[in-house]
Amino acid sequence: MFSALVLDDSGGEIQAQIRQLRPDALPRAGREEVHLEVLYSSLNYKDGLAVTGRGQVIRGDYPIVPGIDLVGRVLDTAHDAFEKGDHVIGTGWQLGEVDWGGYSQQARVAGRKLVPLPDGLAPAHAMVIGTAGLTAMLSVMALDEHDVSPGDGAVVVTGASGGAGSIAVALLGALGHEVVAATGSEAAHAYLRSLGADRIVHRRTFEDGPGRPMESARWAGAIDAVGGDTLATLIAQLERHGSVASFGNAGGHELRTTVLPFILRGVNLLGIDSNTCPNDRRRTAWTRLADLLSDAHLDRIHARTIALEDLPQASEEVLAGEVQGRILVDVQGDG
Structure with a gap:
């Protein structure tokens, strides 16, 4: 039994x-x-x-x-x-x-x-990572594959104090990116800095949507757990040829944007699906998670x-x- x-x-x-x-x-x-x-x-x-x-x-x-x-x-x-x-x-x-x-x-x-x-990863730590961490790693891999590299500029993570957001902050920090964490929780600031966030902005910075189809370029890349108007704002604020990896809809499933950031700045919207991700890519992601996340991070x-x-x-x-x-x-x- x-x-x-x-x-x-x-x-x-x-x-x-x-x-x-x-x-x-x-x-x-x-x-x-x-x-x-x-x-x-x-x-x-x-x-x-x-x-x-x-x-x-x-x-x-x-x-x-x-x-x-x-x-x-x-x-x-x-x-x-x-x-x-x-x-x-x-x-x-x-x-x-x-x-x-x-x-x-x-x-x-x-x-x-x-x-x-993966070798060296404790079973308990694997589930501290779980789907949230796999999603975060797939997001970081997608940015890397679209030429968002350390030194290119700031990468912002929305929903940063949540499970996937926390791990995304840690992964980006471990890789040497300039990491900006977006959160509505003041109590999470010290936590996010301990994971590798260089700066913290309030989530309200993004949640009202963009004022114009294209705003001042601020981000080399972004990882978005929120969707809705937050994602629309990120798209409008990406630098030329920047990318945003999107996997969440806590802020709504509708996306109100225009084609202008895509055709005038060449930005990329990258959908992340950890549910049916092919197993070869999963194995790669889990190996990288085991390598990049220290026991202290976890x-x-x-x-x-x-x-x-x-x-x-x-x-x-x-x-x-x-x-x-x-x-x-x-x-x-x-x-």
């Missing part, structure tokens, strides 16, 4: 309960299935929506185990890439949305949805550790914007 946080739909009301399950209760994952002992997961904004029953995160059948991230030890495998005892990471690929996810002490996952835990980004039974309350805190950094879920322990 093992424990899992299970969501069920009771007449349109989503209920989250810790249940004791047997391995045969786990849905099968196909011919290349990997049976895991899950060690850690994490709590993302999307997970908070799922656990509290808000939004349209769950697209599979109930009952379901949420949790879009996991790291675990292979108990048994039908996938050639892994052996018993290997440590692997699972993020995205509909884990915790369609397929049963990481809030369970055991899981069955298709091998194609897993990547090896200790600062790690907000706290919780157990499975703490997830409903912690989900409310995440949705209310009360969490700075990343929450680690100790799936096997008591937090």
Whole structure:
């Protein structure tokens, strides 16, 4: 028997309960299935929506185990890439949305949805990073591939005190960029500076949208977790041939802009999708995360550790914007 946080739909009301399950209760994952002992997961904004029953995160059948991230030890495998005892990471690929996810002490996952835990990266640190860190790394890689290099000018990160934003600040700082962190939290200033932010601006700098189709050029690059008018402002303020990597819509999913920054300054809008990112690119990203993020970075980004039974309350805190950094879920322990 093992424990899992299970969501069920009771007449349109989503209920989250810790249940004791047997391995045969786990849905099968196909011919290349990997049976895991899950060690850690994490709590993302999307997970908070799922656990509290808000939004349209769950697209599979109930009952379901949420949790879009996991790291675990292979108990048994039908996938050639892994052996018993290997440590692997699972993020995205509909884990915790369609397929049963990481809030369970055991899981069955298709091998194609897993990547090896990089050498030197502790399992707990892998989930301090999680989907948020993978998204941040993919954003930094996209900027690099579009010639946003250290020394070119300032790179601004919006939503900087959140999970992905925090890790983006740390990664950019580690690479030698001039990092500007945008946040609405004065309490986060010291935290962001400790991660590598050179300057801090208030989020209101961007959230009203641009006053003109093109404004004074301020940023060599940007990583945006907000969307909406904030993203429109960033596009209008990018320097010539600058780029913005976009992965969030906390400020709205509509984008009101013009073609002028694109055709007159040659700027680039780069969409980041960590959910279905190809595994070769995932492995590259995880290797770079392990190389660039020090234990000191990860200790600062790690907000706290919780157990499975703490997830409903912690989900409310995440949705209310009360969490700075990343929450680690100790799936096997008591937090």
